Amino acid sequence: MDLFARLRQRADLSVPLTHPSNWGLPAEGLPGQVIWVWPEMAFGFLYNIQTLARMLGRDWNAAMPSNDWQIVHFFGFDNSFYHALLYPAVYAEVFSHWTPQVRYHVNEFYLLDGQKFSTSRRHAVWGKEVLGPKTVDVVRLHLGLTRPEGERTNFTLDALRRTENEVFQGIWLNWLAMLHREIKQDFGGCVPDAGDWAPTDRAFFARIEMHRAGMERAYSDDGFSVRRAAVQACDFVRDCVIYRQAQDYAVARRLYPARTRTSLALQTTAAAILAHTLAPLMPRFANTLARGIDGVSTETWPTSVRRLAPGTIFDLGPVLAFYAKSEILNDQRAYELPEPRPEVRGNQSR
Structure with missing residues (x-):
């Protein structure tokens, strides 16, 4: 709510929908540009609803979203802008007939021993441990x-x-x-x-x-x-x-x-x-x-x-x-990056 209130105070807010890259969905008419992943995800959700409809025998159509759809988003706090602001704005631009009903369930950051999880610093918990x-x-x-x-x-x-x-x-x-x-x-x-x-x-x-x-x-x-x-x-x-x-x-x-x-x-x-x-x-x-x-x-x-x-x-x-x-485990191995296994050749290893 605080993020939304502060953004509303801006006179103008522009968000690019494409960017230069050779990885992603190509943006038609813009050589060397791909669609930014977040708008792509917004429509990916609608496509998944249509896919689910096929499994359930329903007639939900990604190109014609209905006002009786209820979308529920689960996401981390750092993705609040995309889920709560960008997606509804993109939907409003494309589907003038649709008023999306969206619920949001947000979580804050989860720390490890008081610090951010970091695999590069070997500060992580390895699931398999x-x-x-x-x-x-x-x-x-x-x-x-x-x-x-x-x-x-x-x-x-x-x-x-x-x-x-x-x-x-x-x-x-x-x-x-x-x-x-x-x-x-x-x-x-x-x-x-x-x-x-x-x-x-x-x-x-x-x-x-x-x-x-x-x-x-x-x-x-x-x-x-x-x-x-x-x-x-x-x-x-x-x-x-x-x-x-x-x-x-x-x-x-x-x-x-x-x-x-x-x-x-x-x-x-x-x-x-x-x-x-x-x-x-x-x-x-x-x-x-x-x-x-x-x-x-x-x-x-x-x-x-x-x-x-x-x-x-x-x-x-x-x-x-x-x-x-x-x-x-009763030791600290879950905090450590797994050591590479030795290469075994016959009865020799190195």
């Missing part, structure tokens, strides 16, 4: 928690390890492991029917719905925030742990089993909703968790919270086994 089948979603969770949405934020490997060890392993998987053990031990790996409900049980069931609705808002166009979704997920799991810790299951199993059934049934529902709502943020973990709960799929979004039916198979053994061992 921290990403693996077991860690890719932990990295996604951590990046979500530290995403620079409204201000610059900072990445460190130590903070990533804390997210994995203290949050994902120490809280998330620990809660799921205890829930899996109780369901398997007392109910043969199937969801029990609820028994007696206490006020705390009703409050927790309402909290599950609050989480579902909150995640829906965080993913929506109006309230989009990956960071809010990540924080919301962490807060929800902590609430599940607090709810569980309020009952001594060793005693409850013997003295008031009806309450125990309710508590465990509600926690299985919470685990199912967690799988649903984490699919956009942590797809591999969400899918693995969902496969352990019969009838749960991450392909659809839950419009409300419904308790899992009694007798539903609940087996989290595979997800717990898969994520049992960390793969995040």
Whole structure:
């Protein structure tokens, strides 16, 4: 908004659409000139909408954009001029009939140990050093928690390890492991029917719905925030742990089993909703968790919270086994440029 306000104060604003180069789309009638990449991208978006239409069986036409189209741009703060000002201006010049509806989701710069990422200075994190089948979603969770949405934020490997060890392993998987053990031990790996409900049980069931609705808002166009979704997920799991810790299951199993059934049934529902709502943020973990709960799929979004039916198979053994061992590095190699591999010839290398 500040950029837009300052540019409006100018008496005149001219932007060249072509420039001298031998790489790019040639500008007709201007030998040695190519179309500047940013206007090219503006029309590339419309072409991609038309391409998507072919896949969906729709009649969207890049040459005739419609007022019912909703375009959503995700970009870094340094590209604000192009997305928020140049594109609408170019569209207005070409399509007099079209008033583009565009939403903008902008993020600030992400730093590494307080400084800009720089491969030339060997100041970078190499994906292959921290990403693996077991860690890719932990990295996604951590990046979500530290995403620079409204201000610059900072990445460190130590903070990533804390997210994995203290949050994902120490809280998330620990809660799921205890829930899996109780369901398997007392109910043969199937969801029990609820028994007696206490006020705390009703409050927790309402909290599950609050989480579902909150995640829906965080993913929506109006309230989009990956960071809010990540924080919301962490807060929800902590609430599940607090709810569980309020009952001594060793005693409850013997003295008031009806309450125990309710508590465990509600926690299985919470685990199912967690799988649903984490699919956009942590797809591999969400899918693995969902496969352990019969009838749960991450392909659809839950419009409300419904308790899992009694007798539903609940087996989290595979997800717990898969994520049992960390793969995040415990040294600094992720900061360093990979060393060239030696050339191997027979039994000799150099």
